Amino acid sequence: MLKNAPKFYEVAKRIVEITEDCILVAHNSSFDYRILKTEFKRLGFPYKRKTLCTVELSKQLIPDMESYSLGKLARALGIPMSDRHRANGDAMATVKLFKMLLSKDLDKTIIKDNIQVEKKSTIAPNLKDIIDELPSETGVYYIHNADGDIIYIGKSNNIRKRIIQHFTGTNSKSKKIQRLVSTVTYEKTGSELAALLKESAEIKKNKPIFNRALRRTIFTHALYSYKDENGYINLKIDKADGNAIPIITFSTRLSGNNFLFKVVEDYNLCQKLTGLYSTKSSCFKYEVKECHGACIQEEDVEAYNKRVQSLIDKYSYDNKDMLLIDKGRDIEEKCVFLIENGIFKGFGFFDLNHQITNRAILSSVITPMTNDRDTQHIIQSYMRRNKRLKVINLT
Structure with a gap:
């Protein structure tokens, strides 16, 4: 579709003419306006217009809708649409939606209040120059002072956006960073897991002055297992103990309990034997016939323990040899994480x-990294949250 389309510079003059003294109306106008500004900036032209967003207007004038995407909003309001996701089709649907919103705003006060006038940037020119050189991709970034020392290390799924937040923040740390920053370097990882692991390792290695809060252990609670006097495997969330080996770790007790509630459902476990229901008799789920009775020794010990063990096997990589495969830095690449005998070896x-x-190939692509409790927590947390992460068990 774009093969024979005109280049932006060929239509730029016409865009300036048709938008002169006009308000740009769009569904999610900040996106469209940002694209226009970026293209005009490449031509050296300062493009500024007022904008009006039909998403924001819809939320105020048509509250409680299930979705405010253009397609779902049009269907709900009976607005006919053709050529969905094509310029003409979406534009005509936006026109019809805007006319409907105009009719609902009787005094036109809401419309007027929502007209956005571009504010003058508060970012210093030297900081703007730094931002212009940064990618909107996943990776780890390093903020340096004038002497080249690293004063802050972070990770983001959008490095450029995150640095803008640092440079526009008004808290004490942001202001200090803005005053001291000289350059920002970065390393693209593609994988968020790779960025998290790299960030943790680099903070420990470099100890930047503005990363003090991150130097503390990043998990406080863990999931442990033990057998009771009847032979059933019990699970419990407790404070992380440096001596005991956890199944999985958590940043807070609440996140641990939320995890337990979920796996009790997924693996049909007993609330009493997972510490979620304190009782000397049967648990609540037994009363509503959703527990097989391990709480009162009715369920076969072996059958119950088999389900608990399958949970432990899934979420603990202790003694396992496996690969985790995540997305790479471009479409032709993947990121691989190697775990041997339950020890994280590195990624590549x-x-x-x-x-x-x-x-042999693995050893050539893997960059060795330190295995520690923080690393284990990062990997396990990521595995819980990312169902699309590919896991390959090595024999």
Whole structure:
């Protein structure tokens, strides 16, 4: 569709003419306006217009809708749409939606209040120059002072956006960073897990002055298992103990309990034996016939423990040899994380054409990293949250 389309510079003059003294109306106008500003900036032209967003207007004039996406909003309001996700079709649907919103705003006060006038940037020119050089991609970034020392390390799924937040923040730390920053360097990782692991390792190695809060252990609670006097495997959330080996760790007790509530449902476990229901008799789920009776020794010990063990096997990588495969820095690449005998060895990047389970290839692409409790917590938390992460068990 774009093969024979005109280049932006060929239509730029016409865009200026048709938007002169006008208000740009769009569904999610900040996105469209940002695209226009970026293209005009490349041509060296300062493009500024007032904007009006039909998403924001719809939320105020048509509250309690299930969704405010253009397609779902049009269907709910009976607005006919053709050529969905094409310029003309979406534009005509937005026109019809805007006319409907105009009719609902009798005094036109809401419309007027929502007209956005671009504010003059509060970012200093030297900080703008830094931002212009940054990618909107996942990775780790390093903020340096004039001497080249690293004063802050962070990770983000959008490095550029995160640095803008640092440079526009008004809290004490942001203001200090704005005053001291000289340059920002970065390393693209593609994978968020790689960025999290790299960030943790780099903070420990460099100890930047503005990362003090992150130097503390990042998990406080853990899931442990033990057998009771009847032979049933019990689970409990407790404070992380440096001596005991946890199944999985959590940043707070609340997140641990939320995890337990979920796995009790998924694995049909007993609330009493997971510490979620304190009682000397049967648990609540037994009363509503959703527990097989492990709480009162009615369920076969072996059958119950088998389900608990499958949960432990899934969420603990203790003594396991496996690979985790995540997205890479571009479409032709993947990021691989190696765990051998329950120990995280490091991560690296490989071409989609490689047979990555080959140990010789693995050793050549993996960059060694330190295995510690923080690393284990980061990996396990990421595995819980990302169902699309590919796991390959090595034999």
